[in-house]
Amino acid sequence: MEQIKGGVTAAEGFFAGSCAANIKYEGRTDMAMVYSKKPCECAGTFTSNVVKAACVQWDMQLTGSGDPLYAVVINSGIANACTGKEGFDACIATAKAVEAELNVPYKGVAVASTGVIGMQLPVDKLTAGVKEMAHKLGDSIEAGTQASKAIMTTDTVNKEIAVSFDIDGVRVTLGGMSKGSGMIHPNMCTMLAFLTSDIAIDKALMQEALSEAVKDTFNMISVDGDTSTNDTLLLLANGASGNKKIESKGPAYDTFKEALFYVCRELAKKMAKDGEGASRLFTAHVVNAKTKDDARTLARSVISSNLSKAAIFGCDANFGRFLCAMGYSGVSFEQEDVELFFESAAGKLKVFEYGVPLDFDEDEALKILKEDEVKVFIDMNEGTQEATAWGCDLTYDYVKINADYRS
């Protein structure tokens, strides 16, 4: 497997478009479309929030139906959540606009939205946007990059990635894009992420691989502990690479799964690092936990704690806050078993050992904590399982962004 340039248009047969539909933002693009002429098998995971956006409800119907998917239309600015029947009708109107332009069944068109909750989408602008995009779809890397920019809200950088790998001698590509960067605490899924591949694979197998990948990638990041109403991860596979269709588990499936984990993990890390107001990537790596779930829960609890995040912002080696977050995570453990280290490009330093604080060098700790990417390494010494979670620091800018996000 090798990482290659591009995102959603990297795989064979996928096109993308974007436009400025003036839905809420001005002076920038705010709609994107991903399209494959060949029908796609699709897999998806969605927010566990009871309050599901209208688009999530629509996409869950589509991915559950077994029908092929042809396109995804995404808008930024308005989330189409808490919008009742009018909001759901906007999804159908968008899908029908794609049907009219590209001659694909509207039940093969997924939609996704991100932005302010509790505001109706302007359907006329959406359908005009679809019409414009349908006429300028392209399969260049640049077309994919432009799409990844159009779906940004408070993101400061666009997020895309692609990899190639061989299956039975056939070159297969998997690419994707995602966006953050607030209301990020995915549960069963993430904010918006769209993956495309030219692989041929059984739908159920693809869903299984995606659901597994999500657990250790998108579900292991947090920006602010708020699980969005709109979390959507879609994977479209059109089979254009010509590989022999993967119908069962084996080496080919494993190769695909490895690539899928890689793409999901890299997109997830990009989202964490670009969390609202974030100044650094904050990783918790838990090893030797009793169970995999324990390892995940502990790592997630540490990077989700406001107090831990504020300490990371302040380059403060206040390790007690990490232990506190582990303690209220719901996992049972003995504090006398735990060892805790700070780690970055500048070095690694043990600060807590078997229930007792160490008399560590504060200057060395500061040097480590001043790096852009900081890790807390936690050895539970109680088992063999490990997990990693990615978050970011809590900064003045997070408060600033969210005190006046709607205005």
Next chain:
Amino acid sequence: MEQIKGGVTAAEGFFAGSCAANIKYEGRTDMAMVYSKKPCECAGTFTSNVVKAACVQWDMQLTGSGDPLYAVVINSGIANACTGKEGFDACIATAKAVEAELNVPYKGVAVASTGVIGMQLPVDKLTAGVKEMAHKLGDSIEAGTQASKAIMTTDTVNKEIAVSFDIDGVRVTLGGMSKGSGMIHPNMCTMLAFLTSDIAIDKALMQEALSEAVKDTFNMISVDGDTSTNDTLLLLANGASGNKKIESKGPAYDTFKEALFYVCRELAKKMAKDGEGASRLFTAHVVNAKTKDDARTLARSVISSNLSKAAIFGCDANFGRFLCAMGYSGVSFEQEDVELFFESAAGKLKVFEYGVPLDFDEDEALKILKEDEVKVFIDMNEGTQEATAWGCDLTYDYVKINADYRS
């Protein structure tokens, strides 16, 4: 029942002392003692955090033993959490210092600490502090007030309250003090709160009343979602009022319980309003939920959400964030049933009705949200149960305080 002046010394036979022991802070008091010559029945609730401070472990032994309690010694500056055997020995040394000074069994002396985690307490300073306080214990209101000031950390105001009520014609008093103001997300209990009463009551009944009161008071506040390692709530009752001992449920028990709920609720609200960096009290009142637990969970989720809290700081009527927080709370409900209002001294405004956002007056919303105390009123329209939770806004000052708290 009437509210009276004072705190922990309001009830008959309770003394308090405080001193500057220079444990970590300089130029201020940092130790307090509460004492009753008459032995006290006691009840307590403690943090559910797996990582329990040494003092919590000590107090859990005492309150579980059935032995009477005589005193509580509290220090601020260092939390005595994650400190191993050395930390536990510091608790015993403190209790034995009280035994030496006041001639009470050391197993009748509770201790509590608040401050930085992962740092050892200076035992010599603790015992010197106990000696100093033992010689200047007083039962004046002022002595109680001084004690409530000595236990403050990032609190900006001290927190105390007292009430009197009649039981079978006998005047009984209940008073208390508490402190916040970060790492506040009590679970089974709260940060530090100490209640004293001259009531005579069966220990088991007292514990039952306290455990019930905590559920709707201290456990319904949150400042930052971080459940502390040190949460401790102790209630001491010395029987000095002379009431006929309450041995069973009935009108006398109900009167006591009502007073206990009132005192706990008022102290909890004071903690929420004085949350780290807070500029306003942010209340969520949920009505007509299916179950009491649902109502509590929904209210707590709303006031715990970083995004909701930042919106309150910005006076932004971004009600979608409240619905989002309700949606990921774990409670199952139909968004089509929900009505949502903003409410304060400046008025009440409906913004969401049966799944649909209303076209409300933004100026009126701003007027309501600019008040010092702001409420979100949520009608679930699915049952008959209600609950209230209290929090605060998320401000620049919260980040500032916690980025350099340890230094």
